Amino acid sequence: MSGMDSALKPRLKRRSTFEYVSWVVCILVGVGVLSSVATNPNFKWDVVAKYFTHESILRGLMLTIFLTVASMALGTLLGLGLAIMRASTIKPIAALAGVYITIFRGTPVLVQLIFWFNISALYPNLSIGIPFTDIGTAIDTNALMGPITAALIGLTLNEAAYMAEIIRGGFSAVGKGQLEAADSLGMSGAMKMRKVIIPQAMPSIIPATGNQVIGMFKETSLVSVLGVAELLQSAQLIYARTYETIPLLIVASLWYLVMTLLLSYPQSKLEQKYSHTSARVPRKARKVTLTAPEGIAR
Amino acid sequence: MNADGTIFARKIRKSFGPKTVLKDVDLEIASGEICCIIGPSGSGKSTLLRCINGLETVDSGILKVNGDDFGYYETDTAYHALPPKKLAQQRTRVGMVFQQFNLFPNMTARDNVMAGPVLVKRADKRQSAKQAQELLTSVGLGAFGDRYPAELSGGQQQRVAIARSLAMDPEIILFDEPTSALDPEKVGEVLGVMKELAKKGMTMVVVTHEMGFAREVADSLIFMDEGNVVERGDAREVLTNPKEPRTQAFLEQVL
Ligand SMILES: Nc1ncnc2c1ncn2[C@@H]1O[C@H](COP(=O)(O)OP(=O)(O)OP(=O)(O)O)[C@@H](O)[C@H]1O
Ligand SMILES: [Mg+2]
Numbered sequence: 001m002s003g004m005d006s007a008l009k010p011r012l013k014r015r016s017t018f019e020y021v022s023w024v025v026c027i028l029v030g031v032g033v034l035s036s037v038a039t040n041p042n043f044k045w046d047v048v049a050k051y052f053t054h055e056s057i058l059r060g061l062m063l064t065i066f067l068t069v070a071s072m073a074l075g076t077l078l079g080l081g082l083a084i085m086r087a088s089t090i091k092p093i094a095a096l097a098g099v100y101i102t103i104f105r106g107t108p109v110l111v112q113l114i115f116w117f118n119i120s121a122l123y124p125n126l127s128i129g130i131p132f133t134d135i136g137t138a139i140d141t142n143a144l145m146g147p148i149t150a151a152l153i154g155l156t157l158n159e160a161a162y163m164a165e166i167i168r169g170g171f172s173a174v175g176k177g178q179l180e181a182a183d184s185l186g187m188s189g190a191m192k193m194r195k196v197i198i199p200q201a202m203p204s205i206i207p208a209t210g211n212q213v214i215g216m217f218k219e220t221s222l223v224s225v226l227g228v229a230e231l232l233q234s235a236q237l238i239y240a241r242t243y244e245t246i247p248l249l250i251v252a253s254l255w256y257l258v259m260t261l262l263l264s265y266p267q268s269k270l271e272q273k274y275s276h277t278s279a280r281v282p283r284k285a286r287k288v289t290l291t292a293p294e295g296i297a298r
Numbered sequence: 299m300n301a302d303g304t305i306f307a308r309k310i311r312k313s314f315g316p317k318t319v320l321k322d323v324d325l326e327i328a329s330g331e332i333c334c335i336i337g338p339s340g341s342g343k344s345t346l347l348r349c350i351n352g353l354e355t356v357d358s359g360i361l362k363v364n365g366d367d368f369g370y371y372e373t374d375t376a377y378h379a380l381p382p383k384k385l386a387q388q389r390t391r392v393g394m395v396f397q398q399f400n401l402f403p404n405m406t407a408r409d410n411v412m413a414g415p416v417l418v419k420r421a422d423k424r425q426s427a428k429q430a431q432e433l434l435t436s437v438g439l440g441a442f443g444d445r446y447p448a449e450l451s452g453g454q455q456q457r458v459a460i461a462r463s464l465a466m467d468p469e470i471i472l473f474d475e476p477t478s479a480l481d482p483e484k485v486g487e488v489l490g491v492m493k494e495l496a497k498k499g500m501t502m503v504v505v506t507h508e509m510g511f512a513r514e515v516a517d518s519l520i521f522m523d524e525g526n527v528v529e530r531g532d533a534r535e536v537l538t539n540p541k542e543p544r545t546q547a548f549l550e551q552v553l
Contacts, residue, residue, distance in 0.1 A: 175400075177396060177398050177400035178400060178402065180353050180394075180396070180400065181394075181396065181400035181401070181402065182402075183352070183353060183389065184351050184353065184389060184392070184393070184394035184463075185389070185390070185413060185414040185417075185418055185462075185466060186386040186387065186388075186389040186390035186414070186418045186466070187386070187417060187418055188382065188383070188386060188418075189382065191417055191418070195402075195413070195417055196402055196404075199404040200402075200403065200404055
């Protein structure tokens with residue numbers, strides 16, 4: 001043996017043949033794709049660059065962001081309401097929320113969006129007033145249900161159903177013992193919800209909601225079918241004129257990619273933060289959570 | 299007559315589906331009495347305790363806590379369930395300490411103790427914080443108010459849980475196997491706190507396997523088996539001279 005002190009020798013990681021092979025394959029595929037993308041003139045990268053910060057693309061991006069934020073905010077609020085209803089001990093209220101969730105999760109968002117856009121076929125006039133009196137006013141539904149309104153309503157109502165399930169999942173992760181402790185102190189249902197259930201459900205709700213935001217950001221592209229000039233539709237409007245279809249789809253895709261990457265950073269932070277908080281749940285309580293995942297109905 | 303701190307039950311029955319867990323249980327606990335309930339697993343001890351603070355409802359029978367029908371009001375023909383507000387109010391007068399502590403993990407020890415007064419009784423925050431500090435000190439945790447439950451040992455958590463119950467100033471406090479989830483060396487500190495408490499004249503009902511505690515602290519002892527109160531009497535008398543064969547068999551096993 002050499003003169004090196006065995007106690008100081010580095011310990012090397014084992015690399016399998018499979019690891020070396022996968023590196024080679026990965027590099028070959030990467031080089032192939034990149035060279036094709038770079039050399040194929042049909043990608044028209046100059047057009048991509050030209051439109052990337054084009055005014056109407058940026059306006060579309062703004063609308064996409066607005067739709068995401070607005071429908072997520074409203075959808076989460078409505079979803080919270082639905083989750084609370086779902087957990088109610090009063091049967092008809094729980095059933096109502098159940099039916100809502102089933103319908104909105106069981107049909108495609110695209111269909112729902114088109115449905116809301118065409119709601120005037122069902123109710124040509126919306127009237128607000130006191131039934132069986134002359135007091136009140138009627139509005140033309142078509143005038144009210146513009147494409148953006150329809151998009152917002154469609155996305156919100158759909159998101160609410162998914163958020164309701166996420167929030168309900170969070171509720172049911174709260175141990176039965178927690179609810180009993182709150183009950184034995186004489187807490188009211190609303191207080192128990194605010195101070196015990198919701199704070200403890202947050203660690204599982206928040207990261208899931210972050211995922212929903214990222215999903216919603218891409219989902220908004222569906223409302224292009226209603227003629228809402230969000231990001232995708234803005235790109236479509238341009239290539240309808242210029243026939244530069246692929247470059248403009250790349251522009252839109254790049255923006256979607258940039259935004260989801262930007263969102264995934266805070267998302268991973270949130271996940272970290274809340275997995276840390278859940279470590280605060282004592283060992284014993286967590287055991288209860290694992291063995292008795294019961295609803296909050298009490 | 300002032301019935302604060304008393305528990306009275308006659309022929310209470312409770313079933314879960316086809317299984318009858320409490321079979322015509324009678325109970326009479328005086329104000330300030332320390333009563334221990336012992337019995338084999340599944341005999342209905344927890345269920346009885348949970349009925350006394352409304353975590354379970356009894357199917358039939360009379361149940362009076364602090365002199366009032368608990369959770370119900372009586373008419374000529376039936377017992378009608380009280381509205382949630384009234385029930386909550388009755389519950390504030392009965393504290394409960396759980397085997398698994400059930401502290402709120404999202405609140406510090408101090409906030410746990412303050413939760414009842416501030417959130418339920420709408421007490422002044424500063425005064426409640428002061429009271430919480432006194433209570434934490436009285437259970438030997440004066441320096442631990444800012445800790446979260448996860449940062450406390452089991453014994454410490456259970457002492458915070460006791461302080462949390464006391465903060466509501468209840469006439470009655472119920473303990474369901476308060477030391478069963480603890481490491482053996484932590485049992486003493488919780489029993490110590492309970493012994494101190496026993497001197498203060500509060501009614502205490504304690505489901506326990508700690509015969510030493512029962513012998514030393516309890517006034518009365520109830521032995522339950524299969525949903526029945528098999529034997530009840532003076533704690534030391536029952537422990538040393540059990541009359542019923544089932545009690546004798548059980549005590550032989552555990553002692
Ligand atoms: N919520 C419930 N649903 C159905 N059965 C139940 C429920 N709670 C208790 N039981 C049953 O009632 C019986 C008595 O339970 P209980 O918890 O009162 O017994 P215990 O005397 O406290 O036992 P242990 O010493 O194991 O805690 C058991 O057979 C149990 O399975
Ligand atoms: Mg029990």
